[in-house]
Amino acid sequence: MKKILAFALTVAFVAGLAGIALAEDTYDIVKKRGTLIVGTKDASPGFGYIDPKTRQIVGYDCDFAAYLAKKMGVKLELKGVTSAARIPQLQAGNIDLVIATLTWTAERAKQVDFSYTYFLTGQKFLVKKGTVKSLADLDGKKIGTAKGTTSEQNASKALPKATILSFDDYPQAFLALQQGKVVAVTTDESILAGILGKAPNKEQFEIADIRISDEPYGIAMRKDSPKMLKFVNDTLLEMEKNGEAKKIWDKWFNPKSDQPMERGKFKITADRK
Amino acid sequence: MDGWFGFQVIWDNIEHFLVGRYPHGPIGGLALTIWLAVVSCALSIVIGIFTGLLCVSQNRFIRYPVLTVVNTIRGIPLLMVIFWMYFLLPAFMGMVVAESWTVIAALTVFTSAYMSQIVQAGIEGIPRGQTEAGLSTGLSRWRVMVYIVLPQAVRNMIPSFVNQLVSLIKDTSLAFIVGVAELTHVATQVSNRTMIYPAQIFLFIAVIYFILCFMLTSYSRHLEQKLAYRKGI
Amino acid sequence: MFNYQFDWSVVLTGQYAQWIVDGIKVTIQLSAVSIVLSFLMGLLIAVMRLSNVGPIRWFAQGYLEFIRNTPLLVQFFFWYFGSYQILPQGVNDWLNARDFEFSAAVIALTIYTSAFIAEDIRSGIRSIPKEQMEAARSSGFSYVRSMQYIILPQAVRLTIPPLISQFLNLTKNSSLAMTIGVAELTYQARQVESYTFKGFESFTAATLVYLTLSVVITALVTLYDKRVLSPTGMK
Structure with a gap:
């Protein structure tokens, strides 16, 4: 026990020094x-x-x-x-x-x-066309997202019965959607639009109009x-x-880009959100 | 699927696979894989020999703590060592550490533990008579180790070192997890971008790794045979 | 990270502790299934590798060399993402409706580890004197039966120490399953870290669990060796 304590103290001490160096x-x-x-x-x-x-x-x-x-x-x-x-x-x-x-x-x-x-956006779901109408269609299914993101945390809150599969990034999660390994990929609409825009067979997918959160970047x-x-x-x-x-x-x-998005009322201001 | 069963995708991205974003950005792909493996291998041979010597020390107060550390590292997954390094290294160094060096540090720490076992076994494999003979000529224990035992042991260990280099080349693929753009990371990038060719892409890089590792494995077998032949005389 | 505040309650109580426990369960399941399968597969490949029939021997040799000289992570990606293009759609649908992440991890771990186990067992088999096989054959056993009853049990016993280290490697390698979304121990430890920013605590917990698993596996195989493989204690 003493050894562990000593080790922990050393770590804390060195971390402290490092803190000063980076201050x-x-x-x-x-x-x-x-x-x-x-x-x-x-x-x-x-x-x-x-x-x-x-x-x-x-x-x-x-x-x-x-x-x-x-x-x-x-x-x-x-x-x-x-x-x-x-x-x-x-x-x-x-x-x-x-x-x-x-x-x-x-x-x-x-x-x-x-x-x-x-940048302001909200969390939605990218799905195979016509498969998902409401949140209820997704609960209990496999949903793909990326590790260490708010999307993951929001999804497990909104869909407590779903299995959340976390990949290392979104395109990999989309690959899993392509292959039918998950029924939806969930994250910020902006990211989904980008992935969809680059997809070779985009006509088979859509972003379902289900918004589960605001995402201010x-x-x-x-x-x-x-x-x-x-x-x-x-x-x-x-x-x-x-x-x-x-x-x-x-x-x-812009509307002609791979991932058209309206800026709408969004402006960078001194208040958050 | 287009021509060549979709393997066209490999040719279209071949530069990306081999050198990453170089020369427009940092070097990556296969070149970075080799760099990571070679640097970690060199470092872990040096550290491995040093800790291996400590592991056979006569002094219990040196031997036991070192053995404990070595066995702890051998007991946990490399991925865990990478996360530890990621987390602790900046604190210990008190400075900025690039991810590729974080990975090199993790690979070195991990492989050194295995190297030190090889060194330990190598030293124990040299007949005791040699040490005794050395001691009886009046050399100190330390000198006997450095001048008589270690050179022979190291020669016998070279094939094992080469095998560790093979393991290292395979292990560099884990650098993918922390976003270092080595071969496997680049492959997932290309796979994610092109979407419909994962089998071709992963098979292709598997073959690259295979060629690299198989050449080294064959070389190490050749060395082993040569050593066995020499010992036969 | 600097001026770090230790908070062990994160990994000892509540939701996050539960995640770690869930992760431990998955790691144990994944390792246990793969250990059994890779051992059986390793035996099979070792016997094939020593076969008198050329094509069987060549196949086994090719398998060994290719699998052993390719990173496990790449094999994980190949089986999980690449298999989709190779398998018929019906099979894919069937797999996707189930826990394919876990199965893909088992397949990858089994195939990878069996290649190493096969080499260890092969050297075990080769150290059994040829006369034993000849004696078995001449007393009327077929090649397969002689292998099964006479040669393999002895070879496996001689292979115990390297087998233990292969099983330990497998358990450690199961951490790679996190890359295809299997929520095993390393995955959960990382989750706890990214939700709470308490990396030191969660990594320490995971490290201690892996060390414990290593000790347990070593003990179990040693026990199996003593009780089942050499019950009379003969050496």
Whole structure:
């Protein structure tokens, strides 16, 4: 028992030291380094995915990252992160910001700081055409989603009798839907639209009109960086004012795109949601 | 299915499989797989020899703790070691650790535990007479180990080291879990994007891994035979 | 993560503790079924590998080499996602209506581990003097029966230590089933971590369980060896 205690104390001590070492504001770290390292999705069409031609990560999230880096006057490095890895990666210091379809939740807000909402969507279900009319059609069935996401948590609340199968990312869950291994893939409508848009046989699928939650996306950073938080928030408001935010939205989600989405009344504002 | 039973998809993405996003982004695919395996192998040989020596130490206070750590690591899945590293490494290092180095650290820690067993068995396989002879010429125990026992033991261990490299190449596929863009990760990306070719894609990378590992396995068998032949004399 | 607050209640009580317990159950089921199947399959492949009939021997050899030299994770993906294209639609529908995730994991673990077990048993068989087989054959046993009653029981006994380590490897490898959505121990530990951010506690719990399982499996196989394979205690 003493040994375990000693070990735990050592861990706590070293962790404490590490805390001191990292206590510098992320904003200053980035400035000094000359590179902003942003974690984005690399398999979420529309937000962050690898363009097959250039093999670069591109998308809505990436354009926000690029604007932030430009404003700071530093180079941008994009790192692909999975859903479950987003926050641990940030806390480990591997990335400076998470701009990766990350929904604000009270639980997450205890771990990291969130910027103002830069994208708003809701959680729905992607299903084979005509198979699902209401939530009742889904309960007791197998539903696919991704590990470590709010979608997973919302789904198990909304469908207590369903079996939730969590994959490493959404396209893999969609592959399972294609193969009939799950009857629905559930996550934010925006992500579903992106997956559907890229599907080779999209006419066989649809997004069922069942909404189980609001999903406000924020940019996340480590808690010890008030300067970074202010910078990101100010920049977001600036982007809304100068029309850049709308331009990026239209670039990725215009009616002719693979995943058309109405911006509607959504605006980046200083209130959450 | 289009031509060649859908294997066209492999050719269309061959660059992605071999080097990932390089030169537009970080290197990945097969190249990263080999890099991860080779670096971890080199590191774990060094650490394995060192801990292996500690495991055969005469001093109980050294031997028991080291054996406990080695056996604990051997008792848990590599995936668990990766999660531990992911979680603890930044705390211990007090600095930023790239995911590929997190994976290398996990693979090294995991494989070192197995290497140290190989080293331990290798040392115990050298006849006691040699140690005694060395001691009787007035060399210290430490020198006997380093100059007489270890060189012979290491020569006998080389085939086992090669086998561990084979295990490592296969184990690098777990880097997929933490999003390191090695061969398996790249394969799932391509599979998810193209949707209808998982069998072709996974079969293809299985064959790549097979070619790599089988060459090494055959080489290690060849070495074993050569050693057996030498011992025969 | 920094200024970490330990909270062991997360993994000891309530909903999250229940998840860990569920995970333990699945890991045990998955490992137990796969251990039995991979042992039987390993025996079969080992015997095929030593067969006098060329094609059987070549098939077994090809199987061994290919399976042993390919990552298990890739095999998991192949059986789970790739099988869909190979199997007829009717079979796919049948599988998908059931717990195919678990079955695919069992298939992958069984095939992978059997290739290693077969090699161990083969070297066991080869260390049994040839004369025993000849004696069995001349006293009227067929090849299969001689294998079954005379050679294999002895070979398996000689193979016990490597078998234990293969079974332990299998139990550890069952953690890979998380990648195809099987909610086993590692999956649940990670779930607890991503819901509560208490990684240290949940990983510690999972680590201790795996260590316990290793000890239990070693003890069980040793007991089986003593009680069933060599009941009279002869060596």
